Amino acid sequence: MVSASSETFNPASSDRPPAPAPPVRAQVFSAARPHSERDMVDVTKWPLFSLMGPQELCLIRKACVFGTSANEAIYVTTDDEVFVFGLNCSNCLGTGDSQSTIVPKKLDFLSGRKVVSLSYGSGPHILLATEDGELFAWGHNGYSQLGNGTTNQGVAPVLVSANLLNKKVTEVACGSHHSMALTDAGEVYAWGYNNCGQVGSGSTANQPTPRRVSSCLQSKVAVSIVCGQTSSLAVVDNGEVYGWGYNGNGQLGLGNNGNQLTPCRLAALQGVCVQQIVSGYAHSLALTDEGLLYAWGSNTYGQLGTGNKSNQLSPVQIMTEKERIVEIAACHSTHTSAAKTQSGQVYMWGQCRSQSVLLPLLTHFACTDDVFACFATPTVMWRLLSMEHDDFLTVAQSLKKEFDNPETADLKFCVDGKYIYVHKAILKIRCEHFRSMFQSHWNEDMKEVIEIDQFSYPVYRSFLEFLYTDNVELPPEDAIGLLDLATSYCENRLKRLCQHIIKRGITVENAFSLLSAAVRYDAEDLEEFCFRFCIHHLTEVTQTAAFWQIDGNLLKDFISRASRCGAFKN
Known part of the structure; x- marks a missing residue:
């Protein structure tokens, strides 16, 4: 007879049967x-x-x-x-x-x-x-x-x-x-x-x-x-x-x-x-x-x-x-x-x-x-x-699938010359800003395209996708713009997600720019995080272009605050 493999799993002997067969x-x-x-x-x-x-x-x-x-x-x-x-x-x-x-x-x-x-x-x-x-x-x-x-x-x-x-x-x-x-x-x-x-x-x-x-x-x-x-x-x-x-x-x-x-x-x-x-x-x-x-x-x-x-x-x-x-x-x-x-x-x-x-x-x-x-x-x-699944999709999966789908959308945004297809009902349900926007008079206007010029395409698309998925995937630099949008639209959860993305992507080169954004958008937790990072890497941060291009008042405030923390002591 052909012998069994010599590579055999060996558990405790009490678990083995009294037989010549391998385990x-x-x-x-x-x-x-x-x-x-x-x-x-x-x-x-x-x-x-x-x-x-x-x-x-x-x-x-x-x-x-x-x-x-x-x-x-x-x-x-x-x-x-x-x-x-x-x-x-x-x-x-x-x-x-x-x-x-x-x-x-x-x-x-x-x-x-x-x-x-x-x-x-x-x-x-x-x-x-x-x-x-x-x-x-x-x-x-x-x-x-x-x-x-x-x-x-x-x-x-x-x-x-x-x-x-x-x-x-x-x-x-x-x-x-x-x-x-x-x-x-x-x-x-x-x-x-x-x-x-x-x-x-x-x-x-x-x-x-x-x-x-x-x-x-x-x-x-x-x-x-x-x-x-x-x-x-x-x-x-x-x-x-x-x-x-x-x-x-x-x-x-x-x-x-x-x-x-x-x-x-x-x-x-x-x-x-x-x-x-x-x-x-x-x-x-x-x-x-x-x-x-x-x-x-x-x-x-x-x-x-x-x-x-x-x-x-x-x-x-x-x-x-x-x-x-x-x-x-x-x-x-x-x-x-x-x-x-x-x-x-x-x-x-x-x-x-x-x-x-x-x-x-x-x-x-x-x-x-x-x-x-x-x-x-x-x-x-x-x-x-x-990995087989039936054709049934949960509500969350269905919403995610329909984002930016021109076949089912009844509204589109134009940002930087690009269209983003959405559904009015979902925007009204998910965002107070849109709920206020889409009042009864909106239907009378029959407006199907909304022009957006205060935010970039990646930022606005990410915001709309967030309303469909609850998730955000953006580099830290774009997350600053999304933080601005979240602040403007009073979307607190989105604001917290943006802060998390920014914290995760902070570097010596962008630290002071991120600090400036945190101050500008009244993100206190992010501001404290960026400030501490700048203090811990003070020499390197002060040698970046972002440090010297920043607003004079912010620079003065930073130096004053850093001084109180003992950052300039020998």
């Missing part, structure tokens, strides 16, 4: 769990993707980073092309050779096929399901985890057809060296390494091709599957959870630590309806339809979130004092856990950058994916990252 490098990813619109996904938070240019990045629709050291990646573009790059351990890139590549290579065999689910194992091996229900596999195959009846490595994607003909696969899951597939009929199939019963066949003999997991699942309709290191879990349509395989750390949640060769229902979850289930390295999390969170299994790093490091053989409820949970996250390559609440708060616990976080810790992240990008070791993805 897990597996996790389930399913398109059935889409990102919400507010998740603000940024694939460049994973180092591999930071090497790509903006034009390539904007074409990525789905992505997965995997491997022992997060050294491999696969992504799908907007036109359903599949690309891979990275170390290529055990031919896991599927390029037909064993060469590493830092330049993304296209997998022509998968061109045009819409990816709906993807998972990876510890060799690693890859499973990929398409929208048409086809299942492809490649990579490590030392235990027949590719399902082709052999133990030869798969150097390129191959269709898995044995016992799956006329079956439509909707979801896939990889354990350390075993595999599972879920069909649209709710059937669960498993194959590969079976030393602890993780294939669910009733024995510990390896399974070379897909075999339906029956026993007490025979008459059940499964809706979700997940693989542990050498264990398996499934959720059925009534919310019950079934587990089988290795149970040395209680990761099956059965109340004991004995292995199970066939599926067994988690009796401790009776009475609740589970909607989502995930597995970490040796622990499991379940989320109910009421937003309740349960955890069980290994707790070496506090990954159960119970406040201690004691293993739990049965599910225990955590985060009971928090608001409703809407998403949970865990990854077989790490001991990290995460959850997202209804209001969008993201918590993390377990092993976070080598620290043990025993209780859920509130983060500043917008999505659970960021927890694994920034705090997990290795920095793999816990699911297939999706």
Whole structure:
């Protein structure tokens, strides 16, 4: 048989099953769990993707980073092309050779096929399901985890057809060296390494091709599957959870630590309806339809979130004092856990950058994916990252999109000979200056173009864009003009934003000009900031042209004030 990679993640020995197989490098990813619109996904938070240019990045629709050291990646573009790059351990890139590549290579065999689910194992091996229900596999195959009846490595994607003909696969899951597939009929199939019963066949003999997991699942309709290191879990349509395989750390949640060769229902979850289930390295999390969170299994790093490091053989409820949970996250390559609440708060616990976080810790992240990008070791993805969004836009997104759009605008400003297209209603809602301007007599005039000559085009355009977006992006020199406008129009928030921009861009060369502007526009906080900067760099500032070209009265006031501060003492 082909041996597993020598690059293996080594967690605490108490989390390992008594088996010769290397530790897990597996996790389930399913398109059935889409990102919400507010998740603000940024694939460049994973180092591999930071090497790509903006034009390539904007074409990525789905992505997965995997491997022992997060050294491999696969992504799908907007036109359903599949690309891979990275170390290529055990031919896991599927390029037909064993060469590493830092330049993304296209997998022509998968061109045009819409990816709906993807998972990876510890060799690693890859499973990929398409929208048409086809299942492809490649990579490590030392235990027949590719399902082709052999133990030869798969150097390129191959269709898995044995016992799956006329079956439509909707979801896939990889354990350390075993595999599972879920069909649209709710059937669960498993194959590969079976030393602890993780294939669910009733024995510990390896399974070379897909075999339906029956026993007490025979008459059940499964809706979700997940693989542990050498264990398996499934959720059925009534919310019950079934587990089988290795149970040395209680990761099956059965109340004991004995292995199970066939599926067994988690009796401790009776009475609740589970909607989502995930597995970490040796622990499991379940989320109910009421937003309740349960955890069980290994707790070496506090990954159960119970406040201690004691293993739990049965599910225990955590985060009971928090608001409703809407998403949970865990990854077989790490001991990290995460959850997202209804209001969008993201918590993390377990092993976070080598620290043990025993209780859920509130983060500043917008999505659970960021927890694994920034705090997990290795920095793999816990699911297939999706950049897909539906056509719905929030009010803020819609306003931003319509700024300076001549097709929908009913008014335009002319500044420095250039037009800026806006909407009267939005200006009236957002700015008191325009609300006063657009009185009833304005409509009678039917004036559609307003000439502006007291401000520059960049300044006025930035002001109007601020009314649509609440943001300002200007260099400090232009921000002075915008500060003047904000003062004239009594826009205090815009005034504060301008001051922040100016503070951030102050230099020896422009410090005295900025000080002069702060005085002129009655920006006391900015004036004090600029004055202190000038004092700290007095010799250099007094040698600039701006210092000697300034108004005489301001210069006198500055010298007098600087003198009182002791700036001219030897």
